[in-house]
Amino acid sequence: AQSVTQLGSHVSVSEGALVLLRCNYSSSVPPYLFWYVQYPNQGLQLLLKYTSAATLVKGINGFEAEFKKSETSFHLTKPSAHMSDAAEYFCAVSDLRVGETSGSRLTFGEGTQLTVNP
Amino acid sequence: KAGVTQTPRYLIKTRGQQVTLSCSPISGHRSVSWYQQTPGQGLQFLFEYFSETQRNKGNFPGRFSGRQFSNSRSEMNVSTLELGDSALYLCASSSVGYNSPLHFGNGTRLTVT
Numbered sequence: 313a314q315s316v317t318q319l320g321s322h323v324s325v326s327e328g329a330l331v332l333l334r335c336n337y338s339s340s341v342p343p344y345l346f347w348y349v350q351y352p353n354q355g356l357q358l359l360l361k362y363t364s365a366a367t368l369v370k371g372i373n374g375f376e377a378e379f380k381k382s383e384t385s386f387h388l389t390k391p392s393a394h395m396s397d398a399a400e401y402f403c404a405v406s407d408l409r410v411g412e413t414s415g416s417r418l419t420f421g422e423g424t425q426l427t428v429n430p
Numbered sequence: 431k432a433g434v435t436q437t438p439r440y441l442i443k444t445r446g447q448q449v450t451l452s453c454s455p456i457s458g459h460r461s462v463s464w465y466q467q468t469p470g471q472g473l474q475f476l477f478e479y480f481s482e483t484q485r486n487k488g489n490f491p492g493r494f495s496g497r498q499f500s501n502s503r504s505e506m507n508v509s510t511l512e513l514g515d516s517a518l519y520l521c522a523s524s525s526v527g528y529n530s531p532l533h534f535g536n537g538t539r540l541t542v543t
Contacts, residue, residue, distance in 0.1 A: 346531065355434070355520055355534035378437060378452040402473065416463040417486050417530065 314405045320423035326429050331390040333424045335403030337375075338384065344406035345386045346418065347377055351399045358422060359401075373397070388410045396430045431457060433495060434535035436521050443493040443507045448509040451538045455502050455523030461485075462504040464496060478517075479504050508540075516542045 337343055344363050348356040360371025367379045377388045386403060400423045407419040409421040438495040441450050455462050463486075465474040475488040481496035496506045502523070508515055518539050522532035 350536075353536070355436075355536045356522075356532075358531045358533070361531055373450075384540045406472075407475075416461055416478040416522070418473075418532065419475075419486070424470050 314343065314407045314419050316403050316405050316419055316421040318401075318403050320424055320425050322425045322427065324427040324429060327395055328392050329392045331375075331388070331397065331426065333388040333401050333403075333426065334384045335388065335421060337385050337386060337403070337405045339405055345377075345379065346389050346404045346406075347371065347375070348388075348402045348404060348420075349399050351404065356402065358375045359388070384413075393426075393428045395428050395430065398426055399404060400425050434521055434523050434533055436519075436535035436538050438538060439536065440541075441541045442528060442543060444543055445511055445513060447511050448507065449511060450456060451506045451508075451540070452519075453504045453521030453523075453535060454505070455504070455521075456499035456533055459525050459526045459533070460502050461526070461530075462498055462502060463522045463524070464506050465520045465522065465534075466472055466490075467520060467537070468516075470521050473520075476502070476506070511542045513542050 315338040317336045329377045346361045347359040348384040350356050359375050359392040362369050362379045370376045375390045402423050407417045437452045454538045461480045463478040467473045478486040482498045493509045498504045520537045522534045524530040524532050
């Protein structure tokens with residue numbers, strides 16, 4: 313089974329500062345990786361996905377992530393934080409099992425709560 | 431296009447009861463997955479339905495079951511509720527295609543007392 317580790321359960325940045333949320337994965341096959349964001353009392357919203365087409369993936373709201381196979385990492389960045397970015401962020405890997413044909417089984421990291429200070 | 435709709439948003443049940451949660455996927459999406467989110471265990475995959483058939487299943491006891499109807503709407507049932515079943519239950523739909531991204535609803539918050 314695949315696994316995901318998010319380093320730092322809480323990250324705090326100032327408005328306008330760089331956002332860096334770390335994600336490392338473990339996968340026995342080429343991974344499909346995702347970043348989701350969750351605002352309070354809401355479901356998860358897809359920020360971006362990596363499906364092997366390009367190592368630098370651009371997502372919504374100015375976020376991007378770089379896939380580094382040698383480091384088994386898929387860190388999420390945003391050059392300038394905005395107050396509206398405060399939320400919980402989840403990294404996920406598609407956890408395809410033997411005999412399965414879809415990628416709906418995602419293994420999620422434990423999440424990183426991002427706080428943006430004015 | 432309307433998003434994934436989950437009803438109800440909040441539920442309070444007593445230990446030992448059963449509960450049914452409903453999910454309407456995005457129009458045209460035939461795959462519906464269910465996830466449980468708790469502070470202790472995080473997000474965990476329950477099961478996936480596609481064309482009215484359970485396609486994949488997570489590591490949950492048989493008290494957790496689901497079904498999918500011909501219009502792709504899905505229901506999840508939990509019988510003999512336990513305190514530990516208190517969680518946010520999230521439904522996600524996706525289109526056909528390997529690793530199509532999941533689109534999540536806002537969830538049903540279940541509290542078991």
